[in-house]
Amino acid sequence: AESPTSVRKVVVHLRATGDAPILKQAKFKIPGTDKFAKVIDFLRRQLHRDTLFVYVNSAFSPNPDELVIDLYNILTSYFHTSKGISLVVF
Amino acid sequence: MRKAIQKRMEAKKYVWEGAIPLQIHLHESQVTTLPPPPPALILAPRIGYLPLLVPLIKPHFSSTLPPGVDTIWFEYRGLPLKWYIPTGVLFDLLCAEPERPWNITVHFRGYPGNVLIPCDGEDSVKWSFINSLKEAAYIINGNCKNVMNMSQSDQLELWHSVMNGNLEAYLRVSSKLKLATIEDEYTSLCSSKSQQGSGETDFTGQVKTGRVPVRLYVWSISEDFDDWEDLSQVDSWEKISYINRPIEIHKEGKCFTLHDAMKSLLPEFFSDESLSDSKLARVDFEDAQKIPSEDVSSNKVVEDQGQNAYEHREACCISSSAEIKLIRIQGIEPKLEIPFSWLVNNLLNPDHFLHICVCVKVPQ
Numbered sequence: 001a002e003s004p005t006s007v008r009k010v011v012v013h014l015r016a017t018g019d020a021p022i023l024k025q026a027k028f029k030i031p032g033t034d035k036f037a038k039v040i041d042f043l044r045r046q047l048h049r050d051t052l053f054v055y056v057n058s059a060f061s062p063n064p065d066e067l068v069i070d071l072y073n074i075l076t077s078y079f080h081t082s083k084g085i086s087l088v089v090f
Numbered sequence: 091m092r093k094a095i096q097k098r099m100e101a102k103k104y105v106w107e108g109a110i111p112l113q114i115h116l117h118e119s120q121v122t123t124l125p126p127p128p129p130a131l132i133l134a135p136r137i138g139y140l141p142l143l144v145p146l147i148k149p150h151f152s153s154t155l156p157p158g159v160d161t162i163w164f165e166y167r168g169l170p171l172k173w174y175i176p177t178g179v180l181f182d183l184l185c186a187e188p189e190r191p192w193n194i195t196v197h198f199r200g201y202p203g204n205v206l207i208p209c210d211g212e213d214s215v216k217w218s219f220i221n222s223l224k225e226a227a228y229i230i231n232g233n234c235k236n237v238m239n240m241s242q243s244d245q246l247e248l249w250h251s252v253m254n255g256n257l258e259a260y261l262r263v264s265s266k267l268k269l270a271t272i273e274d275e276y277t278s279l280c281s282s283k284s285q286q287g288s289g290e291t292d293f294t295g296q297v298k299t300g301r302v303p304v305r306l307y308v309w310s311i312s313e314d315f316d317d318w319e320d321l322s323q324v325d326s327w328e329k330i331s332y333i334n335r336p337i338e339i340h341k342e343g344k345c346f347t348l349h350d351a352m353k354s355l356l357p358e359f360f361s362d363e364s365l366s367d368s369k370l371a372r373v374d375f376e377d378a379q380k381i382p383s384e385d386v387s388s389n390k391v392v393e394d395q396g397q398n399a400y401e402h403r404e405a406c407c408i409s410s411s412a413e414i415k416l417i418r419i420q421g422i423e424p425k426l427e428i429p430f431s432w433l434v435n436n437l438l439n440p441d442h443f444l445h446i447c448v449c450v451k452v453p454q
Contacts, residue, residue: 035332037207051208059234060224061217063174063334064207065327070334074225077301077336078232 008032010072012039013086032069036062039087057086099257101436105420106257108136110181111191112143116151117165120198123154131191135255136178136420137439139215140164140171142253147196161201163209166194169325170205174218176439182418183307183330183447187318205327216249219441226303226442227269229336236267252440260440269442302434303443306333306355311415312454337444339430348433349426352417352448359414359450416449 009029030039044052055061057075072085114130121127130150132143144162164171166184171194175183181192201208208214224234240248244263251259308331315321324330335355339346353360417423420437438444 059228061221062225063218063222065172065332066334067332074229074334074336077229 008069010068010085012068014043015086030068032067032072034068035064036066036068036071037064039068040064043087054087103257105437106135106137106255106260108178108421109133110136110177113191113193114147114164115193115195116154117195117197119200120151120156121154122156127151127154129193130196134177136176136181137252137255138177139173139175139219140177140180141173141209141211141215144211151196151198155198158199160198162211163197163201163206164194165197166192167323167325169327170202172206172327173209173215174207176445178421179305179307179439179445179447182421183309184324186321186323186416186449188421212253219249219252220245222441222443227267229301229303230269230442236269240267264440264442301336301338302430304333304335304337304351304355305443305445306335307331307445307447308333308356309447309449310452311449312452314451337430346430347426348417348424348428348430351430352414352426355446356414356448356450359412412450412452414448414450416447418447419444 008031010032011027011029014026014028028042030042040052040054043054044050053061056071062071068085075085110133112130112132112134114132116127116129118126127150130147132146134140134143141162148160148162163173166180169184171180171184181188185192220237224237227234227237244266247259248263250256251263309324309329310331311321313321333355337351337354340350417426419433422437424433434444
Protein backbone atom coordinates (compact mmCIF):
# COMPACT_ATOMS: atom_id res chain seq x y z
CA ALA A 1 0.00 0.00 0.00
CA GLU A 2 1.17 3.49 -0.74
CA SER A 3 2.10 5.70 2.17
CA PRO A 4 -0.06 8.81 2.53
CA THR A 5 2.74 11.16 1.53
CA SER A 6 3.91 9.32 -1.57
CA VAL A 7 3.00 10.59 -5.00
CA ARG A 8 -0.24 9.12 -6.23
CA LYS A 9 -0.07 7.20 -9.44
CA VAL A 10 -2.81 7.33 -11.99
CA VAL A 11 -3.76 4.39 -14.14
CA VAL A 12 -3.97 5.15 -17.84
CA HIS A 13 -5.71 2.84 -20.29
CA LEU A 14 -4.98 3.02 -23.96
CA ARG A 15 -7.51 2.40 -26.67
CA ALA A 16 -6.21 2.74 -30.18
CA THR A 17 -8.78 3.44 -32.86
CA GLY A 18 -8.80 4.05 -36.56
CA ASP A 19 -5.54 2.98 -38.09
CA ALA A 20 -3.48 3.65 -34.98
CA PRO A 21 -1.45 0.58 -34.08
CA ILE A 22 -2.25 -1.39 -30.96
CA LEU A 23 0.23 -1.08 -28.14
CA LYS A 24 1.56 -4.26 -26.55
CA GLN A 25 0.90 -2.79 -23.16
CA ALA A 26 -2.48 -1.11 -23.00
CA LYS A 27 -2.41 -0.09 -19.36
CA PHE A 28 0.23 1.78 -17.43
CA LYS A 29 0.71 3.87 -14.31
CA ILE A 30 2.09 7.36 -14.27
CA PRO A 31 2.82 9.66 -11.31
CA GLY A 32 0.05 12.20 -10.82
CA THR A 33 2.58 15.00 -10.69
CA ASP A 34 3.74 14.30 -14.25
CA LYS A 35 2.47 16.50 -17.03
CA PHE A 36 0.28 15.16 -19.78
CA ALA A 37 3.18 15.94 -22.14
CA LYS A 38 4.96 12.93 -20.64
CA VAL A 39 2.08 10.68 -21.61
CA ILE A 40 2.20 11.99 -25.17
CA ASP A 41 5.98 11.57 -25.34
CA PHE A 42 5.75 8.03 -24.00
CA LEU A 43 3.15 7.13 -26.61
CA ARG A 44 5.09 8.75 -29.43
CA ARG A 45 8.14 6.69 -28.57
CA GLN A 46 6.15 3.49 -28.23
CA LEU A 47 4.27 4.05 -31.47
CA HIS A 48 7.20 5.53 -33.37
CA ARG A 49 5.12 8.49 -34.50
CA ASP A 50 5.93 12.18 -34.66
CA THR A 51 2.40 13.45 -34.56
CA LEU A 52 -0.18 11.93 -32.34
CA PHE A 53 -3.63 13.04 -31.35
CA VAL A 54 -4.49 11.82 -27.91
CA TYR A 55 -7.98 12.25 -26.52
CA VAL A 56 -9.02 11.47 -22.99
CA ASN A 57 -12.26 9.60 -22.41
CA SER A 58 -13.05 10.26 -26.10
CA ALA A 59 -13.81 13.82 -25.13
CA PHE A 60 -11.00 16.31 -25.47
CA SER A 61 -7.27 16.57 -26.00
CA PRO A 62 -5.62 18.08 -22.93
CA ASN A 63 -3.09 20.85 -22.78
CA PRO A 64 0.39 19.25 -22.53
CA ASP A 65 1.16 21.19 -19.34
CA GLU A 66 -1.76 19.70 -17.50
CA LEU A 67 -0.85 17.50 -14.55
CA VAL A 68 -2.09 13.94 -14.84
CA ILE A 69 -3.64 14.12 -11.37
CA ASP A 70 -5.59 17.28 -12.26
CA LEU A 71 -6.84 15.56 -15.40
CA TYR A 72 -7.82 12.49 -13.45
CA ASN A 73 -9.78 14.57 -10.93
CA ILE A 74 -11.62 16.41 -13.69
CA LEU A 75 -12.52 13.20 -15.51
CA THR A 76 -13.68 11.39 -12.40
CA SER A 77 -15.54 14.22 -10.75
CA TYR A 78 -18.82 13.18 -12.35
CA PHE A 79 -18.28 9.47 -12.57
CA HIS A 80 -16.66 7.73 -9.69
CA THR A 81 -14.48 5.06 -11.13
CA SER A 82 -11.36 3.23 -10.17
CA LYS A 83 -10.53 2.62 -13.79
CA GLY A 84 -8.36 5.62 -14.29
CA ILE A 85 -7.98 7.70 -17.42
CA SER A 86 -8.96 6.20 -20.72
CA LEU A 87 -7.02 7.42 -23.72
CA VAL A 88 -7.94 7.18 -27.34
CA VAL A 89 -5.12 7.61 -29.79
CA PHE A 90 -5.44 8.66 -33.41
CA MET B 91 -33.59 46.33 -20.13
CA ARG B 92 -31.22 47.09 -22.99
CA LYS B 93 -29.32 49.47 -20.76
CA ALA B 94 -29.02 46.77 -18.14
CA ILE B 95 -27.53 44.42 -20.70
CA GLN B 96 -25.07 47.09 -21.84
CA LYS B 97 -23.97 47.69 -18.27
CA ARG B 98 -23.58 43.96 -17.73
CA MET B 99 -21.46 43.74 -20.87
CA GLU B 100 -19.24 46.70 -20.00
CA ALA B 101 -16.63 44.72 -18.12
CA LYS B 102 -16.63 41.94 -20.72
CA LYS B 103 -16.11 44.54 -23.44
CA TYR B 104 -13.11 45.96 -21.63
CA VAL B 105 -11.65 42.49 -21.41
CA TRP B 106 -12.23 41.74 -25.09
CA GLU B 107 -10.82 45.09 -26.14
CA GLY B 108 -7.82 44.78 -23.84
CA ALA B 109 -4.50 44.61 -25.64
CA ILE B 110 -0.79 44.44 -24.92
CA PRO B 111 1.46 46.77 -26.90
CA LEU B 112 4.27 44.62 -28.28
CA GLN B 113 7.61 45.67 -29.62
CA ILE B 114 8.77 42.63 -31.55
CA HIS B 115 12.44 42.30 -32.37
CA LEU B 116 13.84 39.90 -34.93
CA HIS B 117 16.47 37.69 -33.36
CA GLU B 118 19.94 38.82 -34.42
CA SER B 119 20.84 35.40 -35.81
CA GLN B 120 18.26 35.91 -38.52
CA VAL B 121 19.13 39.41 -39.53
CA THR B 122 20.86 39.34 -42.90
CA THR B 123 20.59 42.99 -43.87
CA LEU B 124 22.28 46.16 -42.77
CA PRO B 125 20.94 48.19 -41.13
CA PRO B 126 18.89 45.64 -39.17
CA PRO B 127 15.14 46.06 -39.48
CA PRO B 128 13.36 48.11 -36.84
CA PRO B 129 11.13 46.19 -34.41
CA ALA B 130 7.51 45.64 -35.34
CA LEU B 131 5.00 47.49 -33.15
CA ILE B 132 1.82 45.53 -32.69
CA LEU B 133 -1.18 45.79 -30.39
CA ALA B 134 -1.85 42.18 -29.39
CA PRO B 135 -5.32 41.30 -28.07
CA ARG B 136 -5.16 39.96 -24.52
CA ILE B 137 -7.55 37.16 -25.31
CA GLY B 138 -5.62 36.18 -28.44
CA TYR B 139 -2.58 34.06 -29.11
CA LEU B 140 0.86 35.04 -30.41
CA PRO B 141 0.90 32.80 -33.53
CA LEU B 142 -2.20 34.65 -34.80
CA LEU B 143 -0.08 37.79 -35.11
CA VAL B 144 2.28 36.20 -37.61
CA PRO B 145 0.43 37.56 -40.69
CA LEU B 146 1.14 41.05 -39.30
CA ILE B 147 4.72 40.35 -38.30
CA LYS B 148 6.08 38.34 -41.19
CA PRO B 149 5.77 41.02 -43.92
CA HIS B 150 7.67 43.37 -41.66
CA PHE B 151 10.73 41.12 -41.61
CA SER B 152 10.44 39.02 -44.75
CA SER B 153 12.99 41.00 -46.76
CA THR B 154 15.68 40.39 -44.20
CA LEU B 155 15.15 36.72 -43.39
CA PRO B 156 17.61 34.06 -44.52
CA PRO B 157 16.29 31.63 -47.15
CA GLY B 158 14.64 28.47 -45.91
CA VAL B 159 11.56 27.19 -44.16
CA ASP B 160 10.09 29.29 -41.39
CA THR B 161 9.30 27.82 -37.99
CA ILE B 162 8.09 30.77 -36.02
CA TRP B 163 8.38 31.12 -32.29
CA PHE B 164 8.53 33.90 -29.71
CA GLU B 165 10.76 34.47 -26.75
CA TYR B 166 10.98 36.87 -23.78
CA ARG B 167 14.47 37.35 -22.34
CA GLY B 168 15.50 33.87 -23.36
CA LEU B 169 12.31 32.09 -22.33
CA PRO B 170 10.47 30.52 -25.27
CA LEU B 171 6.81 31.54 -25.05
CA LYS B 172 4.17 28.83 -24.99
CA TRP B 173 1.92 29.65 -27.90
CA TYR B 174 -1.24 28.08 -26.47
CA ILE B 175 -1.29 30.42 -23.49
CA PRO B 176 -3.31 33.59 -24.20
CA THR B 177 -1.12 36.64 -24.81
CA GLY B 178 -2.55 38.55 -21.84
CA VAL B 179 -1.78 35.68 -19.50
CA LEU B 180 1.81 35.44 -20.73
CA PHE B 181 2.24 39.16 -20.09
CA ASP B 182 0.65 39.07 -16.62
CA LEU B 183 2.73 36.09 -15.62
CA LEU B 184 6.14 36.95 -17.02
CA CYS B 185 6.18 40.71 -16.53
CA ALA B 186 5.83 41.17 -12.79
CA GLU B 187 6.40 44.86 -13.35
CA PRO B 188 4.36 45.50 -16.51
CA GLU B 189 6.59 46.60 -19.36
CA ARG B 190 4.98 48.79 -22.02
CA PRO B 191 5.64 48.16 -24.78
CA TRP B 192 6.47 44.55 -24.04
CA ASN B 193 9.74 43.74 -25.75
CA ILE B 194 9.72 40.23 -27.13
CA THR B 195 11.82 38.52 -29.76
CA VAL B 196 10.58 36.61 -32.79
CA HIS B 197 12.49 33.72 -34.33
CA PHE B 198 11.90 32.21 -37.74
CA ARG B 199 14.38 29.35 -37.30
CA GLY B 200 15.64 26.94 -34.67
CA TYR B 201 12.34 25.93 -33.11
CA PRO B 202 13.03 24.75 -29.52
CA GLY B 203 11.22 21.43 -29.78
CA ASN B 204 12.38 20.41 -26.32
CA VAL B 205 10.46 23.28 -24.73
CA LEU B 206 7.63 24.04 -27.12
CA ILE B 207 5.19 21.71 -28.80
CA PRO B 208 4.93 22.24 -32.56
CA CYS B 209 2.72 24.96 -33.99
CA ASP B 210 1.48 25.06 -37.57
CA GLY B 211 -0.02 28.51 -37.34
CA GLU B 212 -3.73 29.24 -37.09
CA ASP B 213 -4.88 25.61 -37.33
CA SER B 214 -2.85 24.56 -34.30
CA VAL B 215 -4.12 27.49 -32.26
CA LYS B 216 -7.73 26.80 -33.27
CA TRP B 217 -7.37 23.13 -32.34
CA SER B 218 -5.91 24.03 -28.96
CA PHE B 219 -8.71 26.55 -28.36
CA ILE B 220 -11.50 24.15 -29.27
CA ASN B 221 -10.04 21.47 -27.01
CA SER B 222 -9.80 23.91 -24.12
CA LEU B 223 -13.44 24.80 -24.71
CA LYS B 224 -14.32 21.10 -24.72
CA GLU B 225 -12.48 20.64 -21.48
CA ALA B 226 -14.33 23.59 -19.95
CA ALA B 227 -17.62 22.08 -21.13
CA TYR B 228 -16.61 18.75 -19.61
CA ILE B 229 -15.85 20.41 -16.29
CA ILE B 230 -19.18 22.24 -16.25
CA ASN B 231 -21.50 19.57 -17.65
CA GLY B 232 -19.68 16.26 -17.26
CA ASN B 233 -19.45 15.91 -21.03
CA CYS B 234 -18.54 18.05 -24.01
CA LYS B 235 -21.38 17.05 -26.31
CA ASN B 236 -22.46 20.65 -26.70
CA VAL B 237 -19.14 21.60 -28.28
CA MET B 238 -18.80 18.39 -30.28
CA ASN B 239 -22.30 18.85 -31.72
CA MET B 240 -21.69 22.39 -32.91
CA SER B 241 -22.27 22.82 -36.61
CA GLN B 242 -19.21 23.47 -38.76
CA SER B 243 -20.37 26.98 -39.48
CA ASP B 244 -20.98 27.73 -35.79
CA GLN B 245 -17.56 26.44 -34.86
CA LEU B 246 -15.96 28.55 -37.55
CA GLU B 247 -17.94 31.61 -36.53
CA LEU B 248 -16.91 31.09 -32.90
CA TRP B 249 -13.27 30.79 -33.83
CA HIS B 250 -13.39 33.84 -36.07
CA SER B 251 -15.05 35.85 -33.34
CA VAL B 252 -12.06 35.06 -31.09
CA MET B 253 -9.56 35.88 -33.82
CA ASN B 254 -11.27 39.18 -34.58
CA GLY B 255 -12.09 40.07 -31.00
CA ASN B 256 -15.79 40.27 -31.87
CA LEU B 257 -17.60 39.90 -28.54
CA GLU B 258 -21.12 40.14 -29.98
CA ALA B 259 -20.52 37.36 -32.47
CA TYR B 260 -18.88 35.27 -29.76
CA LEU B 261 -21.82 35.66 -27.38
CA ARG B 262 -24.28 34.86 -30.15
CA VAL B 263 -22.67 31.51 -30.92
CA SER B 264 -21.47 30.57 -27.44
CA SER B 265 -24.89 31.14 -25.87
CA LYS B 266 -26.06 28.08 -27.80
CA LEU B 267 -23.55 26.03 -25.84
CA LYS B 268 -25.37 26.76 -22.60
CA LEU B 269 -22.27 27.05 -20.46
CA ALA B 270 -23.90 28.53 -17.44
CA THR B 271 -23.29 31.91 -15.94
CA ILE B 272 -22.89 31.86 -12.21
CA GLU B 273 -25.54 34.05 -10.68
CA ASP B 274 -26.01 34.90 -7.09
CA GLU B 275 -27.44 37.82 -5.18
CA TYR B 276 -24.01 39.39 -4.86
CA THR B 277 -23.51 39.61 -8.61
CA SER B 278 -26.87 41.37 -8.88
CA LEU B 279 -25.85 43.71 -6.08
CA CYS B 280 -22.66 44.65 -7.89
CA SER B 281 -24.46 45.44 -11.13
CA SER B 282 -27.65 46.91 -9.67
CA LYS B 283 -25.67 49.67 -7.97
CA SER B 284 -24.80 51.04 -11.35
CA GLN B 285 -28.30 50.57 -12.73
CA GLN B 286 -30.05 52.99 -10.38
CA GLY B 287 -32.51 50.43 -9.16
CA SER B 288 -34.05 49.61 -12.54
CA GLY B 289 -35.50 46.11 -12.54
CA GLU B 290 -32.94 43.70 -13.84
CA THR B 291 -33.49 40.42 -15.56
CA ASP B 292 -30.71 37.95 -15.93
CA PHE B 293 -30.84 37.74 -19.69
CA THR B 294 -28.52 34.78 -19.85
CA GLY B 295 -31.34 32.68 -18.48
CA GLN B 296 -29.10 30.29 -16.62
CA VAL B 297 -28.95 30.50 -12.88
CA LYS B 298 -26.68 27.88 -11.59
CA THR B 299 -23.91 27.32 -9.14
CA GLY B 300 -21.43 24.73 -10.12
CA ARG B 301 -17.90 24.14 -11.25
CA VAL B 302 -15.80 26.91 -12.71
CA PRO B 303 -12.93 25.92 -15.01
CA VAL B 304 -9.74 27.52 -13.74
CA ARG B 305 -6.18 27.57 -15.04
CA LEU B 306 -3.81 28.66 -12.32
CA TYR B 307 -0.22 29.66 -13.11
CA VAL B 308 1.92 29.81 -9.98
CA TRP B 309 5.28 31.48 -10.06
CA SER B 310 7.25 30.61 -6.92
CA ILE B 311 10.01 32.82 -5.65
CA SER B 312 12.16 32.44 -2.57
CA GLU B 313 13.89 35.79 -2.40
CA ASP B 314 12.84 38.94 -0.60
CA PHE B 315 12.33 42.00 -2.72
CA ASP B 316 11.28 45.62 -2.51
CA ASP B 317 10.35 46.23 -6.11
CA TRP B 318 9.10 43.81 -8.74
CA GLU B 319 11.96 44.98 -10.92
CA ASP B 320 14.50 43.59 -8.45
CA LEU B 321 13.27 40.07 -8.89
CA SER B 322 15.19 37.69 -11.04
CA GLN B 323 12.74 36.89 -13.79
CA VAL B 324 11.34 33.60 -14.95
CA ASP B 325 14.01 31.88 -17.03
CA SER B 326 12.45 28.45 -17.18
CA TRP B 327 8.95 27.00 -17.27
CA GLU B 328 10.08 24.71 -14.43
CA LYS B 329 9.61 27.69 -12.14
CA ILE B 330 5.95 27.90 -13.00
CA SER B 331 3.43 25.41 -11.68
CA TYR B 332 0.42 24.95 -13.85
CA ILE B 333 -2.67 23.89 -11.97
CA ASN B 334 -5.85 22.98 -13.77
CA ARG B 335 -8.40 22.62 -11.02
CA PRO B 336 -12.06 23.65 -11.13
CA ILE B 337 -13.50 25.73 -8.36
CA GLU B 338 -16.75 24.68 -6.86
CA ILE B 339 -18.73 27.62 -5.61
CA HIS B 340 -20.31 26.94 -2.26
CA LYS B 341 -23.47 28.85 -1.65
CA GLU B 342 -23.80 28.72 2.08
CA GLY B 343 -25.43 32.04 2.77
CA LYS B 344 -22.32 34.15 2.62
CA CYS B 345 -20.66 35.50 -0.47
CA PHE B 346 -18.08 33.21 -2.07
CA THR B 347 -15.11 35.49 -2.59
CA LEU B 348 -11.83 35.32 -4.46
CA HIS B 349 -10.27 34.63 -1.09
CA ASP B 350 -12.45 31.54 -0.68
CA ALA B 351 -11.54 30.41 -4.18
CA MET B 352 -7.80 30.85 -3.63
CA LYS B 353 -8.04 29.01 -0.36
CA SER B 354 -9.51 26.01 -2.11
CA LEU B 355 -6.83 26.12 -4.82
CA LEU B 356 -3.80 26.81 -2.65
CA PRO B 357 -4.71 25.89 0.92
CA GLU B 358 -1.10 25.80 2.05
CA PHE B 359 -0.84 29.57 1.65
CA PHE B 360 -3.72 30.10 4.04
CA SER B 361 -2.23 27.97 6.78
CA ASP B 362 -3.55 30.14 9.57
CA GLU B 363 -7.07 29.16 8.69
CA SER B 364 -8.94 25.92 8.99
CA LEU B 365 -8.28 23.48 6.17
CA SER B 366 -10.85 20.93 7.16
CA ASP B 367 -13.35 21.95 4.51
CA SER B 368 -10.84 21.49 1.68
CA LYS B 369 -12.02 18.55 -0.39
CA LEU B 370 -9.62 18.79 -3.26
CA ALA B 371 -6.57 16.57 -3.58
CA ARG B 372 -3.42 18.53 -2.98
CA VAL B 373 -0.34 17.74 -4.94
CA ASP B 374 2.61 18.69 -2.79
CA PHE B 375 5.31 19.77 -5.20
CA GLU B 376 8.05 19.29 -2.60
CA ASP B 377 7.06 15.66 -2.21
CA ALA B 378 7.22 15.17 -5.94
CA GLN B 379 10.89 16.09 -6.01
CA LYS B 380 11.89 13.79 -3.17
CA ILE B 381 10.39 10.63 -4.58
CA PRO B 382 12.37 8.95 -7.34
CA SER B 383 10.43 8.42 -10.53
CA GLU B 384 9.32 4.87 -11.16
CA ASP B 385 8.74 2.82 -14.26
CA VAL B 386 5.53 3.23 -16.10
CA SER B 387 5.16 -0.54 -16.24
CA SER B 388 3.26 -2.08 -13.44
CA ASN B 389 0.22 -4.27 -13.63
CA LYS B 390 -0.95 -3.59 -10.14
CA VAL B 391 -4.10 -1.51 -10.22
CA VAL B 392 -4.44 0.96 -7.43
CA GLU B 393 -7.94 0.06 -6.36
CA ASP B 394 -8.54 2.78 -3.88
CA GLN B 395 -7.28 5.34 -6.35
CA GLY B 396 -10.68 6.93 -6.75
CA GLN B 397 -10.99 7.50 -3.06
CA ASN B 398 -7.42 8.66 -2.63
CA ALA B 399 -7.85 11.37 -5.17
CA TYR B 400 -10.40 13.00 -2.91
CA GLU B 401 -8.65 12.57 0.39
CA HIS B 402 -7.77 15.73 2.14
CA ARG B 403 -4.03 16.12 2.34
CA GLU B 404 -2.51 18.10 5.14
CA ALA B 405 -0.38 21.06 4.27
CA CYS B 406 2.36 19.94 6.59
CA CYS B 407 5.38 21.08 4.67
CA ILE B 408 4.71 24.75 4.06
CA SER B 409 5.51 27.12 6.89
CA SER B 410 3.51 30.24 7.58
CA SER B 411 6.18 32.40 5.94
CA ALA B 412 4.78 31.28 2.60
CA GLU B 413 2.54 33.97 1.21
CA ILE B 414 0.75 35.05 -1.88
CA LYS B 415 2.37 38.13 -3.30
CA LEU B 416 0.26 38.77 -6.35
CA ILE B 417 -2.92 37.63 -8.02
CA ARG B 418 -3.60 38.82 -11.56
CA ILE B 419 -6.60 38.11 -13.75
CA GLN B 420 -6.89 39.83 -17.15
CA GLY B 421 -4.26 42.28 -15.97
CA ILE B 422 -6.33 43.20 -12.93
CA GLU B 423 -5.22 42.62 -9.35
CA PRO B 424 -8.58 42.15 -7.65
CA LYS B 425 -9.13 42.51 -3.93
CA LEU B 426 -9.59 39.22 -2.18
CA GLU B 427 -13.04 40.27 -0.99
CA ILE B 428 -14.44 40.50 -4.50
CA PRO B 429 -17.32 38.08 -5.15
CA PHE B 430 -15.87 35.23 -7.17
CA SER B 431 -19.00 35.11 -9.29
CA TRP B 432 -18.23 38.59 -10.62
CA LEU B 433 -14.83 37.40 -11.79
CA VAL B 434 -16.42 34.40 -13.50
CA ASN B 435 -19.09 36.44 -15.22
CA ASN B 436 -16.70 39.07 -16.53
CA LEU B 437 -13.10 37.93 -16.74
CA LEU B 438 -13.32 34.56 -18.47
CA ASN B 439 -11.28 33.96 -21.58
CA PRO B 440 -13.13 32.81 -24.71
CA ASP B 441 -12.10 29.22 -23.90
CA HIS B 442 -14.39 29.60 -20.89
CA PHE B 443 -11.55 29.28 -18.42
CA LEU B 444 -10.59 31.76 -15.75
CA HIS B 445 -6.82 32.17 -16.12
CA ILE B 446 -5.27 33.26 -12.83
CA CYS B 447 -1.61 34.29 -12.45
CA VAL B 448 -0.21 34.04 -8.97
CA CYS B 449 3.18 34.89 -7.52
CA VAL B 450 3.97 33.18 -4.23
CA LYS B 451 6.90 33.50 -1.94
CA VAL B 452 8.05 30.26 -0.39
CA PRO B 453 10.69 29.69 2.25
CA GLN B 454 14.07 28.68 0.82
